[in-house]
Amino acid sequence: MAFIPIMLNLTGKKCLVIGGGKVAARKLKYFVNKADVTVIAKNISKEIKNTKGVMYIEKEYSPGDLEGFDVVIITTNDKKLNEKIHHEAKKKKILTNNATSKIFCEFIMPAIIEYKGYTISISTNGENPKKVKQLKEKIKKFLEGLDV
Known part of the structure; x- marks a missing residue:
């Protein structure tokens, strides 16, 4: 993989975090107050629910949930699902970060x-x-x- 450091302008961007646990909570902090952030997960931690400026939807991810988003952060503990989400996002030319695999993402978060x-x-x-x-x-x- 050939990653380079960049600074991404998130003004006016919509970010989707898929997953509601500790990793999701840690990663969404990069985006809060910089982008319009939504979290989708069947189980969402209290930490995420208590984060101001974050919309959350308690449900399992389903195809089509990526519609309208510019950046997707994938943090479920299901590697196969994460890969499917990445492939769907790639077809839609949406930037992804996959917490379980640097192979199935367009950017990593330093x-x-x-x-x-x-x-x-x-x-x-x-x-x-x-x-x-x-x-x-x-x-x-x-x-x-x-x-x-």
């Missing part, structure tokens, strides 16, 4: 540090999220020691 007007992203191209998290914490501590 760890992000926002500090005093700067945005720093860190990625291992989907290879080692644990190391990214560790590096993120080290960079945050380093930045706090600087007078930027």
